[in-house]
Amino acid sequence: MDVRRLQLLRELADRGSITAVARATHRTASAVSQQLKVLEAEVGVPLTERRGRGLVLTGAGLALADTARRIAVAIEAAEALWQEFAASPQGIVTVSTFPTAGQMLLPGVLLAAREEPGLEIVVTDHDLPQPEFAMLTPDYDLVLADSQGIPAHWSEQGLTVVPLMTEPFDVALPAGHRLVEKSVVRPADLIDEDWIGAPLGYPYDRVHDRLAAVVGREPRIVQRIMDNIIVERLVAAGVGIAILPRFTTRSHGNGIVTRPITGLSAERQISALLRADRAERPSVRRVIELLQAEAERVMEGYRTVGEPRTVTAAIPTVGGAGLWSASA
Known part of the structure; x- marks a missing residue:
C-alpha cells in the first residue's frame, strides 16, 4: 500500500468530505477519489460508501485510517530523531x-x-x-x-x-452592586439577577447550567455576547452581571468588580x-x-x-516583574 494514499484516507476520516481533502492537499476532488479507488483495489475491500449526498468510511476504512495515523506518527518520530541529531x-x-x-x-x-x-x-x-x-x-x-x-x-x-x-471563573459585578461587599458569592446570592450570558456551548455558559441545577431555576439571561470587552462594558453599565475568566478580566477603574464563586464548580x-x-x-x-x-x-x-477584592489579571512581562492587564 502506498503511504500517500493511506494519508488521503486519514484526511477523509478527519475532514469528512472529498472536497475538504482536495482543498487541504492541493488536489482536485476527482484526483482524490481516484487515489482512494486505487487504494481500495490494493486492499481488496470497500473503504468508503455513499451516504446521502456524501461519502463516509466503512468499518474497514476507519480501521485503515487509524493505521494511517500510526504510520504518520512513526514517520514524524523518525524525522524528529534525525532533526535532534542534526x-x-x-x-x-x-x-x-x-x-x-x-x-x-x-x-x-x-x-x-x-x-x-x-x-x-x-x-x-x-x-x-x-x-x-x-x-x-x-x-x-x-x-x-x-x-x-x-x-x-x-x-x-x-x-x-x-x-x-x-483558570477559575468569577462573577463580574457593577462597582456599586450589593454583592460587592461580599468576599465570595454563593449560588443563592445570584438567583434574582439579570445575566449577560455567553453563546450556547461555551464554557462560561455551562456555569449557568450548573447554577440552574443548584438553585432550581434557570438564570435570567438578558443578552448573549461573545466578546468579553463588550460584556465588561454591559456589566459596568448595570445591564446585568456575568461569568468571566479570572486571569484576563480587567478591574482597573472600569466600573466592574469580580468575586469568586463558592458552592459551584466554575473553572x-x-x-x-x-x-x-x-x-x-x-x-x-x-x-x-x-x-x-x-x-x-x-x-x-x-x-x-494574591486574590485582591478587586481582581486584577496579573501576567508577568517577559524580562521584568511588571503586570499586564488584558481582556478577551
Missing part, C-alpha cells in the same frame, strides 16, 4: 488560539521564541464553541482550546491533549490540542514547552499578588 528545533509552527488564551500566553511565548534560532510561530485567532476545536487540528500544528474537563471526542479522534492551565481547562504525529516534531514540542512555561508564569504571577 539541529535544534527549527521550522514554522502554526498555532490557532482563542482570544483570552492568546492574551495570556502569546506575548511571552512569541518573545521567548525569538531566542530560538530557526523557529517561527505563526498565529491565527479563532473563537469557537468547545466541540469545534478538534475541527481545527488538521489545519494547525497546535490548537489552543478551552473546556470543562477533557472532552471524550478529543481522545476518540486520536488527538494529543497537553493540559496547560486551569475551565486550557489545553494544547494537536494531531499525534505533529506531537513528534521537535519544533512543535518546543512551542509546547514555551506554552507550558508561560502558563505557569501566568498562574504564579496571580498567586504572587
Whole structure:
C-alpha cells in the first residue's frame, strides 16, 4: 500500500468530505477519489460508501485510517530523531488560539521564541464553541482550546491533549452592586439577577447550567455576547452581571468588580490540542514547552499578588516583574 494514499484516507476520516481533502492537499476532488479507488483495489475491500449526498468510511476504512495515523506518527518520530541529531528545533509552527488564551500566553511565548534560532510561530485567532476545536487540528500544528474537563471526542479522534492551565471563573459585578461587599458569592446570592450570558456551548455558559441545577431555576439571561470587552462594558453599565475568566478580566477603574464563586464548580481547562504525529516534531514540542512555561508564569504571577477584592489579571512581562492587564 502506498503511504500517500493511506494519508488521503486519514484526511477523509478527519475532514469528512472529498472536497475538504482536495482543498487541504492541493488536489482536485476527482484526483482524490481516484487515489482512494486505487487504494481500495490494493486492499481488496470497500473503504468508503455513499451516504446521502456524501461519502463516509466503512468499518474497514476507519480501521485503515487509524493505521494511517500510526504510520504518520512513526514517520514524524523518525524525522524528529534525525532533526535532534542534526539541529535544534527549527521550522514554522502554526498555532490557532482563542482570544483570552492568546492574551495570556502569546506575548511571552512569541518573545521567548525569538531566542530560538530557526523557529517561527505563526498565529491565527479563532473563537469557537468547545466541540469545534478538534475541527481545527488538521489545519494547525497546535490548537489552543478551552473546556470543562477533557472532552471524550478529543481522545476518540486520536488527538494529543497537553493540559496547560486551569483558570477559575468569577462573577463580574457593577462597582456599586450589593454583592460587592461580599468576599465570595454563593449560588443563592445570584438567583434574582439579570445575566449577560455567553453563546450556547461555551464554557462560561455551562456555569449557568450548573447554577440552574443548584438553585432550581434557570438564570435570567438578558443578552448573549461573545466578546468579553463588550460584556465588561454591559456589566459596568448595570445591564446585568456575568461569568468571566479570572486571569484576563480587567478591574482597573472600569466600573466592574469580580468575586469568586463558592458552592459551584466554575473553572475551565486550557489545553494544547494537536494531531499525534505533529506531537513528534521537535519544533512543535518546543512551542509546547514555551506554552507550558508561560502558563505557569501566568498562574504564579496571580498567586504572587494574591486574590485582591478587586481582581486584577496579573501576567508577568517577559524580562521584568511588571503586570499586564488584558481582556478577551
